[in-house]
Structures are given as C-alpha cells and as structure tokens.
Amino acid sequence: MSYIPISEQDKKEMLARIGVESVEDLFCCIPESIRLKGLLNLPGPLSEPEILEYFEERGKKNSFDRYLSFLGGGAYDHFIPAVVDYLSSRGEFVSPYTPYQPEVSQGTLQVIFEFQTLICQLTGLDIANASLYDGATGAAEAVLMANRVKNKKRLLVASNVHPEYRQVIYTYTRNLGLEVVEIPYDRLGRVDQKGLESALNSHTSVLLCQSPNYFGVVEDLKSLGELTHRHDALLAVVISEPLSLGLLEAPGKLGADIVTGEAQSFGLPLSYGGPYLGFMACKKEFVRQLPGRIAGQTVDAEGRRGFVLTLSTREQHIRREKATSNICTNQAHCALRATIYLETLGRQGLKKMAWLNLQKAAYALETLTAIPGVSRKFGGPVFNEFVLEFPTDWNRIKQKLEEKGILGGLALGEAYQGLEKCALVTITEKHSREKIDRYAQVLREVLK
Amino acid sequence: MINVIREPLIFEISSPGKSGVRLPNLDVPEKLDVLEGLTVREDLEGFPEVSETEVTRHFTRLSQMNYCVDFGFYPLGSCTMKYNPKLNEKVAGMASLAGVHPLAPEKLAQGNLELMKTLEKLLCEITGMDAVSLQPAAGAHGELTGMMLIRAYHEAQGNPRKYVLIPDSAHGTNPSSAHICGYVVREIKSNDRGTISLEDLAREMTEEVAALMVTNPNTLGVFESEICQISEIVHAKGGFVYMDGANLNALAGITRPGDMKVDVLHLNLHKTFSTPHGGGGPGSGPVAVKKILEPYLPVPIIEEKDGQYHLNYNRPKSIGRVKSFYGQFLVMLKALAYILALGPAGLREMTEIAVLNSNYIRKSLEGVYHLKYDSPTLHECVFSDKFQKDFGVSNLDISKRLLDYGLHPPTMSFPLIVHGALMIEPTETESRRDLDLFIEAMKAIDREARENPELLRTAPHITYVRRLDEVQAARNPILRWEKK
Numbered sequence: 001m002s003y004i005p006i007s008e009q010d011k012k013e014m015l016a017r018i019g020v021e022s023v024e025d026l027f028c029c030i031p032e033s034i035r036l037k038g039l040l041n042l043p044g045p046l047s048e049p050e051i052l053e054y055f056e057e058r059g060k061k062n063s064f065d066r067y068l069s070f071l072g073g074g075a076y077d078h079f080i081p082a083v084v085d086y087l088s089s090r091g092e093f094v095s096p097y098t099p100y101q102p103e104v105s106q107g108t109l110q111v112i113f114e115f116q117t118l119i120c121q122l123t124g125l126d127i128a129n130a131s132l133y134d135g136a137t138g139a140a141e142a143v144l145m146a147n148r149v150k151n152k153k154r155l156l157v158a159s160n161v162h163p164e165y166r167q168v169i170y171t172y173t174r175n176l177g178l179e180v181v182e183i184p185y186d187r188l189g190r191v192d193q194k195g196l197e198s199a200l201n202s203h204t205s206v207l208l209c210q211s212p213n214y215f216g217v218v219e220d221l222k223s224l225g226e227l228t229h230r231h232d233a234l235l236a237v238v239i240s241e242p243l244s245l246g247l248l249e250a251p252g253k254l255g256a257d258i259v260t261g262e263a264q265s266f267g268l269p270l271s272y273g274g275p276y277l278g279f280m281a282c283k284k285e286f287v288r289q290l291p292g293r294i295a296g297q298t299v300d301a302e303g304r305r306g307f308v309l310t311l312s313t314r315e316q317h318i319r320r321e322k323a324t325s326n327i328c329t330n331q332a333h334c335a336l337r338a339t340i341y342l343e344t345l346g347r348q349g350l351k352k353m354a355w356l357n358l359q360k361a362a363y364a365l366e367t368l369t370a371i372p373g374v375s376r377k378f379g380g381p382v383f384n385e386f387v388l389e390f391p392t393d394w395n396r397i398k399q400k401l402e403e404k405g406i407l408g409g410l411a412l413g414e415a416y417q418g419l420e421k422c423a424l425v426t427i428t429e430k431h432s433r434e435k436i437d438r439y440a441q442v443l444r445e446v447l448k
Numbered sequence: 449m450i451n452v453i454r455e456p457l458i459f460e461i462s463s464p465g466k467s468g469v470r471l472p473n474l475d476v477p478e479k480l481d482v483l484e485g486l487t488v489r490e491d492l493e494g495f496p497e498v499s500e501t502e503v504t505r506h507f508t509r510l511s512q513m514n515y516c517v518d519f520g521f522y523p524l525g526s527c528t529m530k531y532n533p534k535l536n537e538k539v540a541g542m543a544s545l546a547g548v549h550p551l552a553p554e555k556l557a558q559g560n561l562e563l564m565k566t567l568e569k570l571l572c573e574i575t576g577m578d579a580v581s582l583q584p585a586a587g588a589h590g591e592l593t594g595m596m597l598i599r600a601y602h603e604a605q606g607n608p609r610k611y612v613l614i615p616d617s618a619h620g621t622n623p624s625s626a627h628i629c630g631y632v633v634r635e636i637k638s639n640d641r642g643t644i645s646l647e648d649l650a651r652e653m654t655e656e657v658a659a660l661m662v663t664n665p666n667t668l669g670v671f672e673s674e675i676c677q678i679s680e681i682v683h684a685k686g687g688f689v690y691m692d693g694a695n696l697n698a699l700a701g702i703t704r705p706g707d708m709k710v711d712v713l714h715l716n717l718h719k720t721f722s723t724p725h726g727g728g729g730p731g732s733g734p735v736a737v738k739k740i741l742e743p744y745l746p747v748p749i750i751e752e753k754d755g756q757y758h759l760n761y762n763r764p765k766s767i768g769r770v771k772s773f774y775g776q777f778l779v780m781l782k783a784l785a786y787i788l789a790l791g792p793a794g795l796r797e798m799t800e801i802a803v804l805n806s807n808y809i810r811k812s813l814e815g816v817y818h819l820k821y822d823s824p825t826l827h828e829c830v831f832s833d834k835f836q837k838d839f840g841v842s843n844l845d846i847s848k849r850l851l852d853y854g855l856h857p858p859t860m861s862f863p864l865i866v867h868g869a870l871m872i873e874p875t876e877t878e879s880r881r882d883l884d885l886f887i888e889a890m891k892a893i894d895r896e897a898r899e900n901p902e903l904l905r906t907a908p909h910i911t912y913v914r915r916l917d918e919v920q921a922a923r924n925p926i927l928r929w930e931k932k
Binding site: 001003004005006010011013014015017018019020023026027028029030031033034035036039040041042043044045046048051052054055056057058059060061062063064065067069071073074075077079081083085086087089090091092093094095096097098099100101102103104105106107108110111113114116117118120121122126127128130131133134135136137162164165167168170171172174175176177218221222245246247248249250253254262269270271272273274275276287293294295296297298299300301302304306307308310311312313315316317318319320321322323325326327328329330331332333334336340342343344345346347348349350351352353355356358359360362363380381402407410429432433436 | 454455457458459462465466467468469471472474475476477478479482483484485486487488489491492493494495496497498500503504506507508510511512513514515516517518519522524527529530531532533535537538539541542543544545546547548549550551552553555556557558559560562563570573574585586587588589591592596599608619620621623624625626627628629630633670671673675676699701702703704707708718722724725726727728729730731746767768769770771772773774775776777778779781785787788789790791792793794795796797798800801803804805807808811812823824826847848851856857859860862876877878879880906908911912913914915916917918920921922925926927928929
C-alpha cells in the first residue's frame, strides 16, 4: 500500500525488537470471539486512475451544471479569486492539527486572529471566535449562549429565519427545558413587531432574527434591538449572506448583541452543502460565554508578538461538562479560505462585490416582475434575494422552467403555509444581464 | 527555507486604494433608489487593502510558520495524524461534484447522492452497524447526535432517564456532549489496568442511567477486553452503549464495534479515514447505529430505489436536523476515495501497521520514560514525565524541546488519569526512519534533562517564536487587531 512506508524487512526487525513473533500477537488483548475471521466485504483496492474514473463517472450523473441556476437560500454561487484555491491548498495549511503547539503553528494562529478581526469589522462587534460548523449550528449556539447570559428560558426565533436553521435550533434546545417561540412576519416580509411585542416578556432571553432574512428582506434591526432590550433580552442576528455586510450597516452598530452566520459566500464552493463556515461575534462582556476556539495575542520569551489559543477554560477539554459548548474540531481551513478571500477583495473589492449583487438583483426583480402574472411578494428592501409570487402553484412553474434548463428559485410552500405560489430567487455577481434576460424570456413563455 | 522575515498582520501592510482582485463592471443600469429603506454602512473601517502579490506573500510566509504532516512526524495521541493522500484532494475538487447546489432537485444530484449512500454502506460494513447518518460535522457533533438518539429512544419509552456514565479517561467532549443533551454525568474511575471494572460498572448502572459512553481502545490505547460483558451489564438495565470511535484506527478490519454489542458510535473521518485536519477542521463525524436507533436518525436520510436516490424528510421519530444540508460533503468524498484505495486487505494492514508502529515506539522508550500502566496497548501509548520530574523537567519542557529537533510533540497532559502525560500515536503512515528519528530525539532529550535541564526549560530555541506567554494571553485578552 503506497500510503504505508513499512517494508516486510522493517516489519520483521520491528517485531523482533518488540519481542513478538507476528503482528497478530499485538492484538492478543482483543477476545477471539469478536475478531473478524476474514476480510471485510469492501470494494477495492482501486488504483489511482481507477479512483479518478470512479468519481468522474459519478460526476457525470450530476446534471446540475447543465442548468442556469437561481438557487440560493443559504448557499451561494459566488466568484472565487484564483489565489484562494492556490494559497489554501498549501500543505502547510491543509495538513496541520489544531494549533496546540503555538510555537510551530503561528501561521494558523495568525490567520485565525486576522479572521476574528475581519469578522469584528464586518459585524461591528468587539470579539469573534475562530469558527463554528455552519450557520445553522451557529444560530443554535447563539440562542444557547443568550440563555447562559440572561439565564431565562424563553427564546424567540423569527419565523423568517432559514427553515433549516430553525430545525437545528429545535433539535439543540428540546432536551434542555427551554421554550422556543416563533415570531410571525409582516407584509413587508420582516419580523412582525406587534407579534414580537406581545411575545416578549420578563422570561425572554433573546430574539434571534435573520438579516437579510430567508425572504431576502433586510430587517429593521434598530427597532428590533430597541424592543428586545426594553424587555431585558438580547438581540441575536444570524446572517446567511454575509456579503451583504459589504454594503449594509454592521448589525453591532444597530443594537445586535450577538451576530452569527454562515460565511460560505466568502470563498467556499457550493460543495453540495458542506463544509461551510459558521462564525460568531459578540460584545466583549459576553466573552466567557462565547463557544468555540479563540486566538489571542501575546508575547514570547524574547518579548516578540505571537498568537495562542486562549480563554480555553470555556472549553470542553478543560471544563468537560461545564463547558460553554461541546465543540472541538471546527472549520479552521474554511476560515482560512474566507480570510484569504476577504483580504484579497479588501475594502474596495468587498464593497464592489456587494454593489454588483444589489444592483443585479434589483435589475432582475424589475425585469421579472414586468412579466404579467409575476409580482413581488414582500415590500421590504432586499439585497440579492427576493420572493416572487406567481398565478399558480410554484412547483408547476418550476417544473416547466426546469424542462427549459432553468432552476428558477426555491419553493417556499413546504416551510410556509400560504406561500405555495411563491419562490425565493437569488442573484449573484455571476449572473450576467444576458442570463437574467434569458430567465425572463423563458418565464414569459412558460406563463403564457 | 528558514523564515527570517517577521510577518506583520495584513492590516499593518494595508494602504488605501489597493485591491487583490479585478471584478467586472456592472452590466445593468445602476439605480440608486434601491437603497431606499436600507441602512447603509459608511465604510469598511480598517478593512485591508493589499495587492494580489502582497496577499500571496503574506499567506506563503504564514504557511511556512506551520508544522504539518506533509513535513514530518505528528504523534498527537487520539488525533490520528496520518498522511493525507493527495488524490483525495483532487477528487474533492472535481467541479462536477463540488459545484452542485445543496438544494438542487434530487434528480440533478444523483451522482452525489450515490456517493454518500455508498460511503454509508461501507461505514456500516467496517463498523458492523446497521445504519449511518453522515450529517454531523465533527467528532463532538457526532457524539451529541448519538446521545440525542439515545435520549429520543428513552423518551419514546416514557422516561428519558437522568444519568450518563463516563470513565475518567474519556475525551472532554464526552461529558460535554452528554451535558448539552440534558444528562447528568457520572464518572467511573479506571482500575489499575486503566480500564473499566465490571464491579464498578454494575454498581453504577441503574435504570436511571441512559447510556455508558466508552472509548475503545481507551485513551491509554488499552482495549477494553471485557467490552461484551460491559455491554451486557448496560443492556440488562435498559441502557445503551455509546462508543467514541476516535480510536477506530486500532480496530478497523480486525474487529467491529457492532460485534461488541455497541449500540451507537461516531467516527472521525478526519482521523481514521485520512481526511486532512486543516489546522482545526473541517472534520466529519458520521454516526452509526443499530436498528433499534435507526428511526431516530437526523433528517433527511438517503434512500435508494431502483437505482434512483431520494432524500426522505418524512421520519416522524427523527431527532430533526443537527446541521444545515447533509454534512461535510467534500470530506466524505475524501474518505470514500481512501477506503476505495485501501480495499479490505489494505484497511486491515492500515490498522496492523498503526499498532506495530505504536508498540515499536513503546518498546524503544520503555525504561527511558515512565509508563504508568503496563497493560498491552494498540495504536497509541501513554508515557509520563515522572522520571524527568526529578530533574525539574516537565512534559511541557520535553514537548517544547522536541520542537528544536524538528518534530511535533505528542498530546500533552491527557488522559487526565496519567499525571504529566505524553500520549503518542504514530499511525501507520510513518516510515521506520521517521519513527527512529523520534525515538532517538526522545532519548537525547532524556539525557539533556539529566545533564542540562535548563536547556529544556527554556525550549524551544530555534522556532519562529520562542515559548509563548499563555497566561498573559488569557489574563489580558487581545482578540483582534485594532487601529492605533
């Protein structure tokens, strides 16, 4: 086996030094009754070209790339500069462990420190962690964190938060005696403030909302922050399209206490859903309740700047069952990719990228709603996603569009009663005017 | 190349007007009224502005400050830092696989669904379990999912139960995962062999105990030989046996958790199945279960019918979702490529050589370093600094000195039942030459401890930075760069 560099001769000499006759003897501690009698029933071994062919064949069974896609909803197809792939594939970044020995891990640690800084700058909050698994688990960790800070059992979650994020919140909270209450949305597609006001009470720890939310609508965070704070609850914001932060005011400046989200947009391919990149930032007074790894600055024995993992008394390897979270391995390499992406784009690039998304989405919204029978469902302002309403059930229109090579948007009817005729349409900078016009043309034909 | 340049933070080399990317111009009419109702930020204060050259140099220099498996021996116990085959990276980079949107219609993603289903089946065969969910993102996430399955089962019987038993040698994630699942942890003391004693277990195991979490082989590298009796004691009181599969590299192809009557376990694809650790993730922590727990697995599950693959969300007993979409798909591809490359005989050889390498190191360092437990060990062994302590040298000093020899140290101060622990797991991907380099370095360091302990206490001497002040970092946290 080419990955095993021990020869038969090595094996013989090593067994002699150990003082046993065969490798078999090293397993004498495993009772005979549970030892496998033969080999496992597995395919292979396959050679290198055979493996490539095996995966290429499966790739051909995916026909997704033959379609013009307008799908988003928490997973976005953005342009990735060549340097991101090139630099992130260096073995020195791919093949180290978690930086437990900081003296030989300064690369990884400095990257985390820079990542934390970028997340703080984007979110407008004081501190950020090294990463979480994804936006959904980030949302769950955010409400659990708010519960630890406020020590109150009622958690409010906006119903226009990504349906999968809400499902993960339910899975995480249901064994802990916490009460999760969903807040309805209004005609603008935003959190219904009246509904929120009546749900807030003295037992409430937090309101978790998403902005832009699952309908693509940007929330009025300032009002939501004022309302929740008035009831001594925290405002937690989850963001599934953080590219919006290249344009929109930082949530921390508008009253958010915790900002979490999904940073797949920052240099990660669609990857059929993973690995993605959860992030979390908060006000500094909550630092002891923040889950996950954190890198911090310090000095070495000669007084030079260096970085270490710090505040680990929050973590499972020290605190065991009293830890803030059970998270251990997280998404360091994805955070590296996001860091390279953000630093490559920089201040100008990120602003321009956000502007391209905003303007193209506005053009698409105008073009598509000019088609008879197609209307904008929610009046609230959007970034790069919006909800359209059609004359009939979306699934029927979707089917016809698919036959003409277009994935026109995500159905909302399953997650939201009353939105059966609606679809969530996503536009990124990769959609040229020609692609958007083609969608409009085909949609027009389909609706005739 | 020796890194003599002190690399600043990117923010410190930024200057206005630069960018590392050329983006296309807007090809639709620009409209300013779309900003209506939006609160727009004034600027991205402090955000870096650098050219592509500067980005490339920055990250190339940072990379050179990292130790990594591609460079050398990385004997972190319980971490299974084996070589990451490069073919697997190529597979995971295939656009036809990685370019698919997770919410694409199923019929446009049949290839990806088939690959996931194939991996599930192979993991079932390797573990001897009945069903697998690939959704959990990492080992600890798999543990949490596994404990949630157990809880959901007990709840369905009318009582979630109260306690989870965990040996004192367990990974910290075990008690933490049990706690987040709403259980109270009861610790079981290890006996003088470093394993679970049946008497202790029988005494602790009541009908209020939901499960036992057991790592096998445990964190000392010692196989729980009485695992079948352990399982019987737990089952007799209606509890489940949860196995932490972090150490599967000692068992694959030799024995199967399913045959030890384990009910649920998680796997670490980033350990046993060679996917790279990436400096701290992404991992992947599939959960494997026996039939009795299958109805509770996270949604969706992948089903196959007449060669067509389908995602089933309609599972009334399911615990729900633990993550968005389906898990760490690209990591799964790498693990699948690895299993296909090894085949059944290769998988067995993987385990055999991992155990051979570990025992070779153990034998070579016996007497030089203290071994608290003399039970036979499999893929890892745990020494301590007891002998060197006499000269005022700790496991930390030994570890830091190893860095000067160009080697990565073992896991330090874990498991907690060995004071001053040095936990060594070489894996099967080390040559004898690299094993000998490590052994000779460890012997040389022992001599240095006797002759010149100060050399160890001030180590490392030749790394990019010297020993770092971790106390100051925690006492006066600086967690981000700020403009002066």
